[in-house]
Amino acid sequence: MSTRQNQSHHLSNFSIAVLLAVFAASVSANRLGTECGDNGAFYCHDSDPGFFTRCIEHELFLFECPEGLHFNTKSQTCDWPKNADCGRRGGKRRGSTGHLKVNHVMHDDGKKKSDKKPLPKKEGPISASAASSSPISMSAGGKPWWRPEGVDSSAWEDLNGLVEVPFDGSSVSESASVSGKKKAGGSGKSWKKKISSAAEGGKRKGTKSHGHSHAISDTAEKRPDLENVQWHEGPCSPSECKPPNCRCPGTDIPSGLSPKSTPQMVMLTFDDEVSAEYYGYFQRLFRPGRYNPNGCPVRGCLFVSGSGTDYDLVYPMYAMGMEIASHTLSHKFPHTWWATASYQEYIDEVEGMRKELVSQAGIPYEAIKGFRVPFLQVGGDNMYKALYDNKFTYDTSMFTGSVWEGSDPIWPFTLDYTVPEQFCQHKPCPVKQYPGLWEIPVQRWYGVDGISCAMPDGCTASGDAEEDLEFLRSNFKRYYESNRAPLGIFVHARWFHSEHHLDALDRFIDELMSLEDVYIVTPIQVIEWMKNPTPVEEVKSFKPWSCEGSVSRR
Template sequence: MLRISLLLSVLIGLSQQACDPAQCVLPDCRCYDDPNQPGGLETTQIPQIIMVSFEGTISSANLELYRGIFADVTNPNGCPGRGTFFIEDEGTNYGSVRNLAMEGHEIGIQSVNGISPNDSSGWIEAIRDVRAELDDLVDINKVLGVRAPSIAMGGNDELIGIGLNNMLYDSSCSNVDYSDSGTFLWPYTFDNMPTVPCTNGDAPVDPFKGKWEVMIADLHDKNGDPCVVPSGCREVTTKRDAFELLFGAFDEHYSGKRTPFNLIIDPAWAANENFNAGTVEFLQYVRASFGNEVWVVPIQRALQWVQDPTPIADLDSFAPWQCNGDTTLRFKP
């Protein structure tokens, strides 16, 4: 208990104060309300990043569905588009997880059994246990992200679990007030409080220095109502509906500040033939239609760009986005 208390004193800031963009600077810190584009780049210099992410169990059945989504999706530098998989332990085929990692996808952690822990000890243990399962299969130093079950952020308790397991970021928070082209947020750190509250779950109330949030921006269905994941959007029944839903969300990002588009695909959406086909068409269309402006990369690689903002014209030589590039984030555990 004493050891945990001492570590928490390091992880959690000593005071709560508004974030100052002049003091909270890249690559290790960014204020959630910083009005500036990363690196001071003009919007036309910023790549539109699409982060396709998944959570839950990985089985032989959904593995092929997920792989199919990336079929023929190639980035401007010729490297294949790749995504992020947040693993639930129960029911997962870890041989399939190993294969995904070998193919260049990012592996993160969701839970042991799809249920959020009740306290910080539970979060520490859950993240530790899934990391232990992954340890002999993937480069554990590159397993740095967490998505909470039901996409409901676990507040201070989750951030304590992230910190004490040497993880770097969460991607579970959404907020309906930050869900259009004028309000989307860039990934930010929890160095200072207050921060963005989450519509579902809880944001931390204490500072956690150097820990990042990659927010999930709501999509909007045909009635304009928010939906965090595509499968939660109403009146989507056809391939064309699925395409239009995703392209509409993409265009909100692209026509705004070009903040990364966090696209979550769940097993039900992937297993629906029309929705799956609409997703494949969407990814292939935006890649073919927007030239070197659109990149499909895992969340870690998106964070690498935020930490080291690089203009579109220089991305062919941006090391983290090469086919076998360095995926090591700037990270202070």
């Protein structure tokens, strides 16, 4: 085994458990000497850098960083103590929490989170950077923290379960519950957390009200009724359709920028439920220490469906900077249902999922801006009218791209004009116009055998991490060496059940971070750039990509 392979192998076995433990109960803000401004930001705890706070509707909520990490207000994430600013303000170390007594997070066995077994002896080399800066965390028996419970170890490298895209078919049964109640995502007991309340609070109760729930806001962007919008005849005209609110479909770079002056945007998104089975994957890929060239953490997006989701796991991901989007409440089968669903059925599914994320997971209503339909089976005007009327900012469901590799990728565009069929290849496509509603196209990937697929996890299965890595590189180069349209790495987390897929993407993220003109951003950050195209020389100061840009401002 090569040194690089050996390092990668050991890094996959010694990674950081970055689980944000959410305390459900609120406490009085003046107990911590903190003023509640309800501006959406997270702040240092007044005495313990391992805790941080957020004001929601004039109540103060407490959160806890993973063991060994401190909160960093600049990046709005938990970070290494040497990078974090919360530990530099005279605060006490973990275990001394000032005027506020905070209970420990308890596992099923009743032990405190800090009650850890000795780490197994490490064998073989590990990278210098990891050895010097990482608090290593292993679960009992030497199993990596991010490997989910309840998964047969013999199936990890079994590719027989992988099928062609749309790949969603194995996620839930046709009779799966669509009630939106909390589900216990995985079967492993170590994931079934009991969260003790902070000093004044009681325990969480019920499933219809979350400790971080927000009132549904009416501050979403204003749009005219479709009956009152101007109809555009003929094809989209770039001379009339201009940013910030209009963009024609095409391969040309916005504002006439050259490729080398254009930041290469990369989106990492994950479809379906957020459950304990997949939670560790997200934590590994977006662990502390991974930064874009502007010094802010890399970001991803979760397109969440209601069936199978453990809502207690959604808010911690949002708190770490992940974008949260709607992927429908039920994720119904068969896929043809979505092609013929009525306008009201789309309202129930799309807006219904958004409201569940607000009431069950505590995500701010106005932070949920995006949508992707199950199976990429668009539903024509019924679907897009539902998105438009409910003021979603973007959809990312339209499938496009050449069957054979060679053509330049498509940039995101708006639906101010009727979309030509080459940009919407999976009918029924909308025939009406939806001014200001953005579309981030789902573009074909090309497998190691040259055959195209809709998403990376639908291409021909690869044999090992090296082959996977080359697959990711070759598809990235098609964007990076041409018009630098945003690259979407849109996958389902169950793809990582074959461990070499996870290893390859993990290593690929490291490669991307070595490039000064590549930014791993969320879909909504891509849209913000499309509204105000900014050259790579100036993008380090582009506010929507700043560390504060990940926090929903109220």
